[in-house]
Amino acid sequence: MIPELGHLALILALCMAVVQSTFPLLGAWRGNQQWMGLAQPAAWGQFTFLLFAFGCLTWSFLTDDFSVTYVAENSNSLLPWYYKFSAVWGAHEGSLLLWALILGGWTFAVSIFSRQLPEDMLTRVLSIMGMISTGFLLFLIMTSNPFSRLLPQSPVDGNDLNPLLQDVGLIVHPPMLYMGYVGFSVAFAFAIAALLGGRLDAAWARWSRPWTLVAWTFLGIGIVLGSWWSYYELGWGGWWFWDPVENASFMPWLVGTALIHSLSVTEKRGVFKSWTVLLAIAAFSLSLLGTFLVRSGVLTSVHAFASDPTRGVFILAFLLVVVGSSLTLFALRAPVVKSQVSFGLWSRETFLLVNNLILVVAASTILLGTLYPLIIDTLSGAKLSVGPPYFNALFVPLMVILMMALAIGMLVRWKTTPLRWLQGMLVPVLIASVVLGMLAAFMLGDFHWAVLAACSLASWVVLAGLRDLQDKTRHKGWIQGIRSLSRSYWGMQAAHLGLAVSALGIVLSTQFTAERDLRMAPGESVELAGYHFVFDGTQHFEGPNFKSDYGTLRVSKDNRNVAVLHPEKRLYVVQRSVMTEAGIDAGFKRDLYVALGEPLEDGAWAVRIHIKPFVRWIWLGGVLMAIGGLLSMSDKRYRFKVRQRVSQSLGLKEAQV
Amino acid sequence: MKRRLILLIPLVLFLGMAVFLFKGLYLNPSELPSALIDKPLPAFALPAVNDPGRILTQADFKGKPALVNVWGTWCVACREEHPVLNALKEQGITIYGINYKDDNASALKWLQEFHNPYQLDVRDDKGSLGLDLGVYGAPETYLIDSKGVIRYKHVGIVSQQVWRDELAPRYQQLMEAP
Known part of the structure; x- marks a missing residue:
């Protein structure tokens, strides 16, 4: 029943969109106030029906209604509830519905926040958005109905959401x-x-x-x-x-x-x-x-x-x-x-x-x-x-x-x-940024032209911004000036x-990425860019809808513990697909990134270790x-x-x- | 009037693009241009990945039915595919590699770390062989018979399932053929 209501709401939303895209536009052209007045209520009606339809689809997902084709293809009773929710837009039909809903939302927002616009302008804007919406809703209803049913033979359980999207x-x-x-x-x-x-x-x-x-x-x-x-x-x-x-x-x-x-x-x-x-x-x-x-x-x-x-x-x-x-x-x-x-x-x-x-x-x-x-x-x-x-x-x-x-x-x-003024402003910035770029390029390790260029350019942009700030605040002093901007x-x-x-x-x-792909048996360790990685092996772990090999790597630098990383290899049971979950220690200056490759004999694994400076x-x-x-x-x-x-x-x- | 005509340019450009988009809808990217099926491998003379001194040619691929796998270290999907190829090699299947538009040093490193399933591996860093073969992107896998004639092409990852459903029966057929 609920999916049918959702379907009906979609059709009603389409009707609203058609009204919203035709009469108000004609009204704006002919100067007919009443026809122009239709734009706002039609936009609101359309948004309401779309919300309702979206709610119906969400409901079907949360209650595991596998008689709905779309739900059966993209959900499973074992899926945690938040993924059931996000599965609503996990595939084609649902993401189109989300598209339409968001468009309805934007139209609604425009009709609320732009009431100060001249009426004919606002009417035209809403009408044009109605046309776009009409197109999308037609597409949704004619080729990609998310509410179509698998009757009479509906499956006992669903095909699960693509694990990549979980x-x-x-x-x-x-x-x-x-x-x-x-x-x-x-x-x-x-x-x-x-x-x-x-x-x-x-x-x-x-x-x-x-x-x-x-x-x-x-x-x-x-x-x-x-x-x-x-x-x-x-x-x-x-x-x-x-x-x-x-x-x-x-x-x-x-x-x-x-x-x-x-x-x-x-x-x-x-x-x-x-x-x-x-x-x-x-x-x-x-x-x-x-x-x-x-x-x-x-x-x-x-x-x-x-x-x-x-x-x-x-x-x-x-x-x-x-x-x-x-x-x-x-x-x-x-x-x-x-x-x-x-x-x-x-x-x-x-x-x-x-x-x-x-x-x-x-x-x-x-x-x-x-x-x-x-x-x-x-x-x-x-x-x-x-x-x-x-x-x-x-x-x-x-x-x-x-x-x-x-x-x-x-x-x-x-x-x-005046060019002279501009030179006065920018020449110091230019010199400073080249110097900073050189300093950075030599201090950050091996010299690369790319690093020199990037650091100089970044300084160039940042320093010019500061220079402009200084110029903007020169009359009022820093504090007063900054407040007034x-x-x-x-x-x-x-x-x-x-x-x-x-x-x-x-x-x-x-x-500056440092990476190693290597075989690691439990207890083995490796040095990379000053970090010491010890592999403690993997444990078996059962998730709600997957089985996991849960690895542990301890990382230390100069004998101080830095992080414990847990890369995973997950097997999603329903779709029989294997997913890699990287273990990451995120940092302002560098990320430590560990992923498990293939299991090898005796509990050893192919392990991929990256150290990625500044990736964040x-x-x-x-x-x-x-x-x-x-x-x-x-x-x-x-x-x-x-x-x-x-x-x-x-x-x-x-x-x- | 002239200025008006300039304003038409975006429309013309867009309509031109739309023609290609429309035609594109009816193209199947995983279809081999039929021209190459049942034709011998294009001629090539390229160095081997693991030995720059050795020049491989299409004659080296003859002798027995084999898979020819187009790969590169830059290709995400090839990493997914690699363990399957390793497993196939263990089963005694002959696999030749074409290292497509790749940096040779990283290719060597990759093979060292992930195990090398290729009996022979051609270094096609300029992509010339790939162009002759009509490679759409990596990975792609061709099935050739003992005379080096292309019998089948698979675009995308060779998974266990692809091997079982698409490649293995054809490979078997070629093995049994005289």
Whole structure:
């Protein structure tokens, strides 16, 4: 009964979405108040029904209703309750439902928090989000119904959740990622609504900016969680593989990063309008493309759930409608009049443009690398793979240029900057960062050019940030000055610091990783990079739905105990699959990472030991960027100013606050 | 008008991409381009992984039916597959390796640490042999007969199950054939 109710709720949500996407839009066009008024209640109704449907599916999981196909395929009565809960989005149908629910949630949030918008604008935004929702709900109901039943022969027990997904990181990773993906639909809807209404101005940029920042923050957290998960769950210490699905989440993030920067130019200076709109469309299109790549099985990947051409055709058609029509609208309606605002070479506008170009080029190279095998296959039938070497060779130099430009971009002023002043600010920073880079490169062990470059670049970014802080506070003194700076300024600082920290983490952990793969019998020990590892053998251990060989390694350094690590080899009984759980001692300066390979004779094991310096900095940087996003978003200018019912007459003067 | 046309560029690019995406839906990445099945292995002359002085050619793979496994230390899935290959070697199956686009030093280290299942191992660090074979990605495994003719291709990990269901029956057939 409950699954049927859920199914019904889904259909009702679809009806609501259809209403939300048609009448209000017509109303906004014809100036019919009553039709426009339908947008909000329809959005709320849709969200309520989606919540209900999601609740029904969750209920079916928690009560082990194996007559529901989706539950039978992805759960088991032995599964702990929290994994039963996360199994709701463990496979194709459920994760689509989560997608739809989150989209409903975003729409609801927009309808609540954006009531200050001009009514026709808000109506259009909600309508466009309704259209996206209609597409997804149709897809869900027609091709991937999570509530279909296995009757009359329902299995006694379920097939269990994919053991790779039985992990805390994976409970939170997909919702965060989807919050980001779907969140870009808000920026997209704002852009389309502005194109439709012919109102591409500073006010539009100001409305979309906080929403874009939230989406960007969530997507960043999602990516960090995914990378962290693959680090400790896949059992061999890698944290990024340039896998098509990782790329699918990374591309919208890069374009989203470009978008938040470009929005700030449009908001403050009223330039790059068409470009910003295009970025908003691109960020969401790439999110949809990501969904297509994952769901259609076009590219083989560890993450791909279902290879079903009908599903693929549907998403592709949807993609065509959404992206095709929005780009057509863009071609027809985007302003072609050259902006009156001019700016010099050494201006913040120029450097934000450089930032945008680099990020977009980076996203395009990744897109090309991800789709290249597909294109070649279609054209010539040849199969080939594009591996990490391609991505690293193109992506790393781009990030180097990005970091070089970033520091200058923080200091230059809007319109133009006297070159002499800029030199005075940056030459000391340049000298200091090269010196620091040299010091670090020689002190951290063997000399590598990469380390020198990374340390110098990171110092360059951080010191330029400090220099800017010093400059900003020069009139008021440190304490007073620091207090007077806005949250979005601190957000900017935190995010840029995050980039420097991540870059350091990536380069240092790659260069200085020490690893050994060896055979260890109980009682044997090994020295690696000053650490002494003693293997105490493994014990048998029974988990709720797995059997485990639970290893113990004691680690000491200079005769002092550092850590006791417990790597595991788990056999998940239902799916008969073996999982590696790494034993990790996490530290600010280094991770000790131990994984069990194969069991050998006499209780000995193939053991893999890594010492990864600074690896945690990679994710720490990601967290800093997310904090930066949250700080900027909570800036008071988005809270107070919007309330003043900004209209199209809002000029630049007011926007420059 | 000219500026309007520039604004059309994103749309055109996207539509171009959509064509490939659509065609891609009907491609099966695990299908071998039929051209190579029942054809002899492409000709090659490449050094052996464990002995740079020794040049291996397609003639070295002839003599008995065998598996030809494309692998690399950079490939996650190859680590999963490796123990299965070791077990197959114990059962007396001939396995040749093609070390695809890899760094030779790490390949040697890997083989030392995880055990070497390959009777012969070709060093294809430029990926030229892989290109001729139409390698999509590692791991891939080809079944060849005693004359060095490709009989079957499996894309992805050779697990116990893949061996049992897909490869073993065909291998058996080749062993029994005159």
